[in-house]
Amino acid sequence: MIDWSHVQQLCLEVxxxxxxxxxxxxxxxxxxxxxxxxxxxxxxxxxxDMHFLKGSALSLGFSEMSQLCHAAEKSAENGASDGVNIGAILQVYSASKQEFLADYRVKLAA
Structure with a gap:
């Protein structure tokens, strides 16, 4: 769910x-x-909105969320917005946030 090497790189950069x-x-x-x-x-x-969420998720290493948002963005661009599952994106975001907050200080200290 989380690309920890990306998170570590971002932490070094900022x-x-x-x-x-x-x-x-x-x-x-x-x-x-x-x-x-x-x-x-x-x-x-x-x-x-999906483009924004995709980029934001990618920037903080929320890789699974970024992939879902990318697929949703493409669906919306192709006129298939009915197939965009906002609930799935919310669920992955919630799980990713929980994992991130539980582990990021430990992962960054490693």
Whole structure:
């Protein structure tokens, strides 16, 4: 679910002292977007939202979520937004977040 080598590289790039802020901003922005997706059924912006989520997830090593969002983005771009499973994306995000928060300090210290 998590690409820990990518997380370690990101931490090195931004610095350990700023990494928690990056993580906090990631969760805030992703959760805002996911909430917006749950609250409305706006297929017009679905591809753009999936593109944002895909890139955000990839940037913090949430590899499984990024893959789901990539597939959803392509579906939305091809006019098949009915096939986008927001629930599956939410479920993978929740599991990824739980794993990340449980392990990231240990993984970064290794």
């Amino acid at each position: 610095g350990a002292e700023d990494f928690d802020e990056v993580v906090e901003l990631f969760f805030e922005e992703v959760e805002d977007t996911l909430s917006r997706l749950e609250e409305r059924n706006d297929t017009a912006s679905l591809a753009a």
